[in-house]
Amino acid sequence: MKRIFLLITAIMLLCLTVHAQDVYTQQMQTALAKLDNAKTVKDYQLLAGIFSRMADAQKDKWLPYYYAAFCNAKIGWLKQNDDPDNIEPFASKAADEIKKAGTLIDTAKQKKELSELYCIHMMLNQARVFINPQTYGRQYGPAAFNYLQLAKQADPDNPRMLYLLGWQKFATPKMWGGDKALAKQLLTNAKQKLAGEPSQGLDPHWGKMEVEEILGQLK
Numbered sequence: 001m002k003r004i005f006l007l008i009t010a011i012m013l014l015c016l017t018v019h020a021q022d023v024y025t026q027q028m029q030t031a032l033a034k035l036d037n038a039k040t041v042k043d044y045q046l047l048a049g050i051f052s053r054m055a056d057a058q059k060d061k062w063l064p065y066y067y068a069a070f071c072n073a074k075i076g077w078l079k080q081n082d083d084p085d086n087i088e089p090f091a092s093k094a095a096d097e098i099k100k101a102g103t104l105i106d107t108a109k110q111k112k113e114l115s116e117l118y119c120i121h122m123m124l125n126q127a128r129v130f131i132n133p134q135t136y137g138r139q140y141g142p143a144a145f146n147y148l149q150l151a152k153q154a155d156p157d158n159p160r161m162l163y164l165l166g167w168q169k170f171a172t173p174k175m176w177g178g179d180k181a182l183a184k185q186l187l188t189n190a191k192q193k194l195a196g197e198p199s200q201g202l203d204p205h206w207g208k209m210e211v212e213e214i215l216g217q218l219k
Helices: 002-035 041-057 062-078 088-102 111-131 133-154 159-171 180-195 208-217
Strands: none
Touching (some): 002 041, 002 062, 041 062, 041 088, 088 111, 111 159, 159 180, 180 208
């Protein structure tokens, strides 16, 4: 009788675990479908809140923290021209969230995931440069550059890393190392690799829209 009770208890626990996993997957897929079409600061603010709440509910999962950080870093990039004075709160949130994501992966074994995290570190540091390039360029510019190099070392084929390298070469003046031809080469490579990624699933697959935007300016 005791064995039967233990077996039933184990089956119930397994069912609850599977159900919880299914709910998490469904919630993530719904949020990512919205992320794939996000364009405005408002879009990313809404999604940052959604992913942040999911992260609070799923404290053992790195992806909700990652996506919350990405959304907040992206807001910083979108604000660079119209509202740079209000970038810092979002960069700070992104820094906290990506740090939490980093505690949930095995950095020695999960190199692809590590590369994705480094890309967000690059973005949030670059966002801080956007606040005032003359004031913050020397403080955060090298950090953005170094994190991008770390992303490349961790996974040389990461298309988001290639996009950010391409953006860096595109946005940097020629006298400081900018190179439009190299930017186009890097972005074209990123585009090809992005095309080979699954558009569904929970793993990072953003970048297509950003790559196409810059390539359109390099024609």
